[in-house]
Amino acid sequence: MSQFWSDVVHDLTPYVPGEQPKLENLVKLNTNENPYGPSPKVIAALKAEAADSLRLYPDPNSDKLKAAIAEYHGLQPNQVFVGNGSDEVLAHVFQALLKHSRPLLFPDITYSFYPVYCALYGIEFETIPLDRHFEINIHDYDRPNGGIIFPNPNAPTSIPLELGKIEELLQKNKYSVVVIDEAYVDFGTESAVRLINTYPNLLVTQTLSKARSLAGLRVGYALGNADLIEALTRVKDSFNSYPIDRFAEAGAIAAMQDVDYFEKTCKKVVTTRNDLVKRLEALNFVVLPSGANFILVKHKNLDGAELTAKLREQSIIVRHFKNPARIAPYMRITIGTEAQSALLLQALTQILK
Numbered sequence: 480m481s482q483f484w485s486d487v488v489h490d491l492t493p494y495v496p497g498e499q500p501k502l503e504n505l506v507k508l509n510t511n512e513n514p515y516g517p518s519p520k521v522i523a524a525l526k527a528e529a530a531d532s533l534r535l536y537p538d539p540n541s542d543k544l545k546a547a548i549a550e551y552h553g554l555q556p557n558q559v560f561v562g563n564g565s566d567e568v569l570a571h572v573f574q575a576l577l578k579h580s581r582p583l584l585f586p587d588i589t590y591s592f593y594p595v596y597c598a599l600y601g602i603e604f605e606t607i608p609l610d611r612h613f614e615i616n617i618h619d620y621d622r623p624n625g626g627i628i629f630p631n632p633n634a635p636t637s638i639p640l641e642l643g644k645i646e647e648l649l650q651k652n653k654y655s656v657v658v659i660d661e662a663y664v665d666f667g668t669e670s671a672v673r674l675i676n677t678y679p680n681l682l683v684t685q686t687l688s689k690a691r692s693l694a695g696l697r698v699g700y701a702l703g704n705a706d707l708i709e710a711l712t713r714v715k716d717s718f719n720s721y722p723i724d725r726f727a728e729a730g731a732i733a734a735m736q737d738v739d740y741f742e743k744t745c746k747k748v749v750t751t752r753n754d755l756v757k758r759l760e761a762l763n764f765v766v767l768p769s770g771a772n773f774i775l776v777k778h779k780n781l782d783g784a785e786l787t788a789k790l791r792e793q794s795i796i797v798r799h800f801k802n803p804a805r806i807a808p809y810m811r812i813t814i815g816t817e818a819q820s821a822l823l824l825q826a827l828t829q830i831l832k
């Protein structure tokens with residue numbers, strides 16, 4: 480607290496990201512990073528970028544990166560916006576497209592950064608409870624709104640929503656923007672990107688942090704109608720002209736172009752997830768249906784906080800959410816390598832003995 484702070488700062492409750500521990504040799508399954516490194520082509524592109532040209536500013540429009548992203552998704556470059564991680568992209572989305580006189584709607588259990596952006600930008604919002612299966616029921620969104628946002632698959636539940644339901648939501652909400660945050664979409668959830676040319680009110684955000692193994696490079700993007708993209712560009716150019724540095728642009732282009740590596744990595748993660756789910760169920764865990772690179776699980780005898788603490792004693796870190804109360808019995812486990820899954824299962828078997 481300080482007399483020098485502006486009023487908005489006094490009232491902020493910032494987002495708290497998952498722990499990045501300083502200890503080595505931990506089995507780190509707490510922040511949904513990819514257990515496999517980025518494509519070797521990304522590393523080569525980054526090395527090539529370590530050159531005299533670093534004295535020059537990067538391209539403020541990131542045109543080459545937008546072209547690579549547009550090509551991958553079969554869109555036009557003016558339908559692409561890029562930013563420093565999808566968190567920055569989302570921040571601009573909240574300010575540029577979701578601040579209206581009617582409230583923004585999002586699920587009561589979802590990405591906990593959403594209410595933080597609302598507080599930062601003074602956006603009124605209403606949370607819509609997930610149903611008793613932790614699913615989004617789109618009929619609950621039939622109410623006046625200034626926009627709708629949720630991740631698909633949702634986080635931290637991991638549950639995907641069918642594309643048909645998203646289409647219904649877009650048709651019912653022609654006068655507000657529907658944002659689908661697809662941070663985890665590549666691990667088995669159907670993307671809404673193919674609806675973009677039909678629905679001018681659809682904005683999809685994606686990231687290179689998860690499926691493309693580049694959480695450390697900080698690149699995310701939004702896809703949508705050119706008018707929506709222009710709104711984001713206006714905010715970005717009123718905030719920071721150069722959110723994508725030379726390394727980020729070079730590495731992200733190589734990652735978007737190495738489709739083969741990306742597909743293979745995603746497939747490995749999905750195979751490990753499906754195998755882990757079966758084994759956890761055999762240990763009496765309830766596992767919510769996942770379309771992501773993480774799972775939300777609970778055990779009938781031990782609660783989420785206790786299990787998380789016991790795993791930590793064995794150098795395995797997973798994530799527990801105290802709030803909302805409905806998910807407190809659960810813990811969220813990021814899918815790691817097969818070897819990490821084996822260590823996790825071994826530790827759980829011992830804890831549950």
Ligand SMILES: Cc1ncc(COP(=O)(O)O)c(C=O)c1O
Nearest residue numbers: 564565566590630662686688699
């Ligand atoms: C649902 C969701 N959206 C967006 C993000 C932001 O990802 P990044 O800023 O790394 O692109 C995350 C990060 O964990 C997330 O869980």
